[in-house]
Amino acid sequence: KAGVTQTPRYLIKTRGQQVTLSCSPISGHRSVSWYQQTPGQGLQFLFEYFSETQRNKGNFPGRFSGRQFSNSRSEMNVSTLELGDSALYLCASSLDPNRGAGYTFGSGTRLTVV
Amino acid sequence: AQTVTQSQPEMSVQEAETVTLSCTYDTSENNYYLFWYKQPPSRQMILVIRQEAYKQQNATENRFSVNFQKAAKSFSLKISDSQLGDTAMYFCALRMNRDDKIIFGKGTRLHILP
Numbered sequence: 001k002a003g004v005t006q007t008p009r010y011l012i013k014t015r016g017q018q019v020t021l022s023c024s025p026i027s028g029h030r031s032v033s034w035y036q037q038t039p040g041q042g043l044q045f046l047f048e049y050f051s052e053t054q055r056n057k058g059n060f061p062g063r064f065s066g067r068q069f070s071n072s073r074s075e076m077n078v079s080t081l082e083l084g085d086s087a088l089y090l091c092a093s094s095l096d097p098n099r100g101a102g103y104t105f106g107s108g109t110r111l112t113v114v
Numbered sequence: 115a116q117t118v119t120q121s122q123p124e125m126s127v128q129e130a131e132t133v134t135l136s137c138t139y140d141t142s143e144n145n146y147y148l149f150w151y152k153q154p155p156s157r158q159m160i161l162v163i164r165q166e167a168y169k170q171q172n173a174t175e176n177r178f179s180v181n182f183q184k185a186a187k188s189f190s191l192k193i194s195d196s197q198l199g200d201t202a203m204y205f206c207a208l209r210m211n212r213d214d215k216i217i218f219g220k221g222t223r224l225h226i227l228p
Contacts, residue, residue: 031214033214033215033216035216035218042218042219042220042221043205043216043218045215045216045217048214048215050214055214056213056214056215058215088157090159092159092216102149102161102164103161103216104161105151105158105159105160106158107156107157107158108157108158110157
């Protein structure tokens, strides 16, 4: 079966712009989580959606937002981009994390802010 | 707050040798899951092995096994008969049973030398 698909793979944006990243989970997975990966901070949790509801949110400013659609696909939006937002953004899907199911990650979107 | 610590930033071993990656974590809760993820240069995070805290038996997946010491809050990964394809960044991760976010360590970069 198809894995977690993230688009685009690479993105270059200018400071002040906004960006939308997309994640299509594995078919049947209802939970989608987003992580930011940087060399300095490592992997940090952004938020998690389950059945179109945000269940958990990490310590990121309000410029970072997301949503999930009825088909479980999720988008993440970053407004007013800053240089520090340059990172690899990873999406992970899970069948049922509350039952201890593991997460399957996508290959990420590499965002560069110039 | 929960934390995950990987004390070895980088390691190198010869092909076919056995290598052990260290991980310690901190949590005051009793119900949680521990993971080891592998991230090769392709960037995709791949689940290597998973351990449920309530299970005393150490998890094993082919050449990969863990040494889970709950009282010591230690969760090391052993790779037997290492292969060139094992070269990657390895992340130890913790997830509470009540929560959806995964807390990652900073990672250990593992090089398998021919």
